[in-house]
Amino acid sequence: MPTEVIMPKVDMDMSHGKIAVWHAAEGEKVEKSAPLFDIETDKAAMEVESPAAGYLHHTAPAGSDVAIGHAVAWIYAEGEAVEDPPGGKTPEASPAGDAPAPNGHASALAAPDAAQAEPSAPPANGVRATPAARRLAGLKGIDIAAVDGTGPRGRVQKRDVEAAEAHRAKAPEPEAPHHSASTRRAPLPARNVDAAAQPIVLVHGFAADAAGWAPLERRLGKGASVSRIELPGHGRTAAAKIAGFADLLAYVRERFDALELADAHLVGHSLGGALAIALADQRPDAVAALTLIAPAGLGAEIDGAVLAGIARASRAESLAPWLKRLVANDDLISWNYVQAAALARSDPALREAQQQMVDALFPDGVQSFDVRDALRRLDCKTRIIWGRRDAIIPWRHALEAPGRVSLNLFEDVGHLPHVEAPEAIAALMMT
Amino acid sequence: MNMMAPTAEVEGELRELSYAEAIREALDIALGEDERVILMGEDIGVYGGAFQVTGDLVHKYGEERVIDTPISELGGAGVSVGAAMCGLKPIFEFQFSDFAALAMEQIVNQAAKVRFMLGGAVSVPLVMRFPAGSGTGAAAQHSQSLEAWLGHVPGLKVVQPSTPADAKGLLLAALDDPDPVMIFEHKLLYKMKGEVPAGRYTTPIGVAAVRREGTDLTIVATSIMVHKALAAAEELAKDGIDVEVVDLRTVRPMDRDTVLASVRKTGRLLCVYEGVKTLGVGAEVSAMVAESDAFDYLDAPIVRLGGAECPIPYNPELEKAAVPQVPDILRAARQLVKAEV
Structure with missing residues (x-):
């Protein structure tokens, strides 16, 4: 099956692109990522790279206008018979030789x-x-x-x-x-990979980031295959405007799908817990186990003042009181820790993105999304872990879970069980 | 365009009237233009009716045409059915729609059946008015929404006006109809004001009204739920969710074409009605869509919001919780549009 070369969309308002010049001739051998042709738009000229290595055929003539997404050429592998262009989409087809009848698309999408x-x-x-x-x-x-x-x-x-x-x-x-510029799509890669271990995927909560899992990851041991999905506008991930829970879920789902996992153990904290439930509901075949740490989405109540306070805090002094509300024993929140957290939040774009996310997801200090039905539908192994002294989301929301879900409530633990009691959480996850 | 304004080709001058005043005006017009029209009901004379709808009509038309009936709904309904069969055009008022239970024999076995059982020789040009619905703290025996009961009976027509203009127009259309027409009026709407054309006009029975056009979701609502759906639609518009609100207006015969056209357009259906959810009006709307070619346009399961499966509680908070409210509609609509159900 030859590789199709299409007219890419390089401009928001463009419907067609003009082929200015070919850098390779019909029938010539091309390398992957080598310059293949230039396109001209009203605003700019741009070089397009070859999507594959092979022999160039069925090229659209230079100077012709081709609709976005339509084929401008096909690249055939070494030794592959050159046929009529598949789908017949090349505007100026120039078939070479007596090709056998096309064998049709191997693609799942019918012609x-x-x-x-x-x-x-x-x-x-x-x-x-x-x-x-x-x-x-x-x-x-x-x-x-x-x-x-x-x-x-x-x-x-x-x-x-x-x-x-x-x-x-x-x-x-x-x-x-035109997708080669997209670099922020991939989740942070799995580390310490052990092929035999069940892959673990961590989804952090609001205003946290992937680094917040470090205490738990250390306890999971070196053999664990751990991937971390970072939410938009958090940690090292670029800010993106989120319209609502479904929008955020689509973002996380895209990153989860990119991992191409089967039988994953999905772990979510707080907002990440709600996302994990919804994700498991939509990807039942890819999720074998679910650990939900103080998950959101099981009731309306949440401490909106803490969310808004953290999202808005631009200095360590204004951040500290809110961070202390997250844990049962506020000795955990040292001044050094607060300063480090404030430094991580020094980018105004990040703060703005998080404030917008609070507005979208927790308007008026209320959890606007509800994943209880999804949780009831799930049939994978599921465990809910909660601190009885959680001041952000009431642990009693855990009682919304159906009977088959295991429930572990920890005394003297607040909203961050994976930070406050990582040893115990890791042990539970491995049972 | 004001979608709550009268929809028919009405020429009368528009005035602000309450729903109750609009009904009284229709009664006044009917009494004035046709001497066969009589009003019957408990306390509708000097007292002016349980909800002050008939008002002082007794002073204008006299006790022979605005008749206080004894406290027997079965007796009053029986007399009105007989009067209709004998050539009068009675309009019978129940104090509460719940008391329809007492008059069921006359409504279901007589009024609805007589024309068919006598081979069309006799018709029953009867109008009955039922103050219905919860929200007044009148508890379980005075707060029900029983339109689906009567909507289940061939031979009856059942309407639920949601605006003052429709309350007047549907009442006059009911009087023009040769067969019994049951009008369910929501008690909380009596004081609602709206534009009402002067003079005589009718609102067609069996025709729904699109109160708000939209592309993302169809809400089919009845009676007071139309207003809650419109309030929710305004709120949802802020989130970019474009809701179409269809006011069913008539429960029987149901306006299939308007509902199906809307669902084909939006691909999502939410039914909102105050009557008990199970076997209620929304169940029929849902089934009608599921059985039709509009099914192929659905991009989400059909969702119903109806009354709770319990007698209406006396406690005001529980009473509110027992019927759909705006936040319930918002939640259901968002879930539908975001494909969370």
Whole structure:
């Protein structure tokens, strides 16, 4: 299967791109990431790199205008038979040689032609999809079983089919040159990997960051395979405006999916706990166990003053009183610790992003999202850990969990059990 | 465009009237233009009615046309059914819709059936008015929403006006109808004001009204829930959620076309009604959509918000909790639109 080279979108308002010049000739060998062609827009010229190594065929002529996402050429592997351009999308096709009949797409997405041939293909059995998603997939000739669902329990929504259709139009997305600039997509990589160990994924809470897991990670031992997902506007992750819980969940889900894990042990604290529940609900096959530490989303109450205070604090002096509310024994919050925390929050963009997140997720000091139904639906091994002296979210929210969920309540522990009692938490996680 | 304004091709001058005043005006017009029209009910004469809807009409039209009936709903309903069969056009007022239970034989077995059982030789041009709903602290026996009971009976028409203009227009349309029409009026709406055209006009029975156009979610609501849905829609608009609010207006016959067109457009349906959720009006709306071609446009499960599965409590906080409120609608709508259900 040759690799499709598409016209990338390099400008927000562009619908077509003009091919200014080819850097390789038809039939010539090209290296991956080598300059392939230049495009010209109203505003700029830009070089596009080759998405693959191989031989260049079916090039659209220089000077021609090609719609965004449409093929401008195909790259064939060494020894691969050169056929008619797959899908016939190249505007100026120049087939070489007596090619055998195309063997069709190996892609899960059927060719658009198939839709016209079989407009009323029976819906795929065993796929969770809304009627609207099924209808649209039928109209567009998309195999619904191959569409990635973002609804509850992986249900395919109409928007997912629309995304699949857009993806199909864009072709080989991961290798497309216009995505090469995207660097903040990958989660922090797994460390100390031991292939036999169950992969652990940590999702921190509001105003924390990936580094906050360090005490727990030390106790999990060197053999553990641990990945950490950092929320937008936290730690080293760039600030991003979050419209609401679903938006934040989509962000986390994208990073979780990028890990390509099966049977993961998902660990979430506070807001990260709510995200972990919702994520497990949408990715039941990828999550085998769930540890929820003082999770949000199980009730309305939360100490809004602490959230707002931390989000707004620009100095150690204004941060300290709020941090002390997080733990049962405030000796844990040393002045050095507060200063380090304040330093980590010195970027105004980060503070602004977190204040916006408080507004979006906890308006008027209330948890606006609710994952209780999702928690009840889950059937993976689930444990809730809570400190009885949690002053941020009442531990009694844990009582919303169904009977099959294990509950561990710690005396003299506040809102940060993984910091206040990491030994005990690590031991529980490994049982 | 003011979507709460009268929708029919009405020419009368617009005035601000309360829902109760609009009903009284309709009664006045009917009594004035047709001497076959009579009003019947307990305390509707000199007292002016339990909710002061009939007011001083007895002084204008006399005790022979505005008739205080004894405290027997079965007796009063029976007389009104008989009067209708004999050529009068009675408008019977219940003090509380809950007392329909006492008159069920006359409503269900007589008024609804007579035309069919006598081969069309006789009709029952009867209008009955039922003050309904909770929110007044009147407790379990005086706060129910029983429109689904009567909506279940072929031979009856059942309407639930949500605005003063519709209260007047639907009452006059009910009088024009040759068959029995049951009007459920929400007690909390009686004091609500709105624009009402002067003079005679009718609001068609069996036609819903789109009170607010939107693209993300359809809320089908009845009676006072229309106003709660509109308040929620305003709030949701701030989050960029564009809600369409359909006021069902008539429970039987239900306006299938308007509801299905809206669901095809938005792909999401939330039914909000005050009657008990189970087997209520929203159950019928949901089933109607699920059985139709609009099913293929649904991008989320249908959600219903209805009354709690309990008698309406006397305690004011519990009374509020027993029926859908704006925050309930906000929560359900957000979950629907964000695909969390």
